[in-house]
Amino acid sequence: MEKGSVSAGYLKSILDYAVDKGASRSALLAAIELDDTIFADADNRVPMEKFRRMMQLGVEHTNNLAFSLDYCWDMPFVRTSIVGLIAESTANMGEALEQLNRYGKLVAEVDIGTAGERFALVPEGHELWLEDTRLNPNEFPELTESTFGRFICEFRRHFGDTPFVKRIKVTHDRPVHYKDYDRVLQAPVEFAADRNAMEIETSWLTVETDYADRYAFGILSKHADALLKELESSKTMKGRAESIMIPVLHTGELTMDQVAEKMGLSRQSLYRGLKAEGISFEQLRDDLRHKMACHYLAEKKVSANETAYLVGFSDPSAFSRAFKRWTGQAPGSWQAVG
Structure with missing residues (x-):
């Protein structure tokens, strides 16, 4: 495979x-x-x-x-x-x-x-x-x-x-x-x-290319280097778990048992692996919601309520409280400034 x-x-x-x-x-x-x-x-x-x-x-x-x-x-x-x-x-x-x-x-x-x-x-x-x-x-x-x-x-x-x-x-x-x-x-x-x-x-x-642009090459290469670094980090236990969680984050409460099963691990193995990297499953899930919420709002293509759904909150007010804890601002205010 x-x-x-x-x-x-x-x-x-x-x-x-x-x-x-x-x-x-x-x-x-x-x-x-x-x-x-x-x-x-x-x-x-x-x-x-x-x-x-x-x-x-x-x-x-x-x-x-x-x-x-x-x-x-x-x-x-x-x-x-x-x-x-x-x-x-x-x-x-x-x-x-x-x-x-x-x-x-x-x-x-x-x-x-x-x-x-x-x-x-x-x-x-x-x-x-x-x-x-x-x-x-x-x-x-x-x-x-x-x-x-x-x-x-x-x-x-x-x-x-x-x-x-x-x-x-x-x-x-x-x-x-x-x-x-x-x-x-x-x-x-x-x-x-x-x-x-x-x-x-x-x-x-x-053979010379049609659209050689050294400035664009430099900008794109810098971004690509950052992505490569991120890809390498995805081979950690934290990164592997995140890659499983992102596509289904919108479904709501993701449990450690569910993620461990998708990774082909026991719950205890996932727990120990994350602990060795200095993070708990609950913190990982919270950090991922924070990161993805900021991403969606920064794109300015979805509302705060829609963002709440996309990161797994069924209650917009609960999402608003979480977002204030993460950033110190309400989702709408953060999006307007960003």
């Missing part, structure tokens, strides 16, 4: 694309047991397994076996993640690849074992291969499709039919929709190969 996580923005782009192609938004969200509130912050994290299921549901609900390939052409990278914006602000494709390796886990955090980088440049004689080092790729072939589709479609989006990929190798067996690989990827594909890789033109690395 795929481990790791993806950004909420990435998952939302898959969801939006499926809905645009005729799928039911509510049915898709119900199937993966998520609520729209997770998308309030595009940088929230969603378990990889839910993302994998969403990709498969996209195929089923749109009746399109090439769903993950077509998604890459129809949905530009800049609309899915900050990483797309960073790549577009670099000077050339070589630098874009460097930044993709640096920040790629903000889009999709996958297992690459002991490999230093997910995307490795491998010279072989006169050939240059771009290899995806993701482990156990055949557990999620749709991710392989969308990974290579993204490389190829983004380049074509900016540079037309300029040659880039000479041939492609994928480790999964030839699928029923193999002809769609030719249509979208426009390069010979070898199935059931020994690795996932594309032979590329060596000149690709020096």
Whole structure:
């Protein structure tokens, strides 16, 4: 089973694309047991397994076996993640690849074992291969499709039919929709190969990008560095618990037993893990409500009463008292000033 996580923005782009192609938004969200509130912050994290299921549901609900390939052409990278914006602000494709390796886990955090980088440049004689080092790729072939589709479609989006990929190798067996690989990827594909890789033109690395902007690059990189630090902290017991709690915070009282079960732990193990990090479950829940309440109010898209519901308060007055305890202000006053 795929481990790791993806950004909420990435998952939302898959969801939006499926809905645009005729799928039911509510049915898709119900199937993966998520609520729209997770998308309030595009940088929230969603378990990889839910993302994998969403990709498969996209195929089923749109009746399109090439769903993950077509998604890459129809949905530009800049609309899915900050990483797309960073790549577009670099000077050339070589630098874009460097930044993709640096920040790629903000889009999709996958297992690459002991490999230093997910995307490795491998010279072989006169050939240059771009290899995806993701482990156990055949557990999620749709991710392989969308990974290579993204490389190829983004380049074509900016540079037309300029040659880039000479041939492609994928480790999964030839699928029923193999002809769609030719249509979208426009390069010979070898199935059931020994690795996932594309032979590329060596000149690709020096191709200058369309919209290089060093100022934007600096601003975006600073934000991405902060997100990477936050992602690393999510591997703590506190961070793991928060990632479970955020999508269901609106349901009301979350108990330690419920969260422990979702984490695959006993109540006592969760208690000891949080205690070792200097926080109780009750404090964690209270801090999370505070953080998310401030986020929702700062966006100024929902009222104080709606925010109360989103962070799990059924009584607006109870939320108002809690918010005054957190900030010293009433929710409405804080929102007006912010």
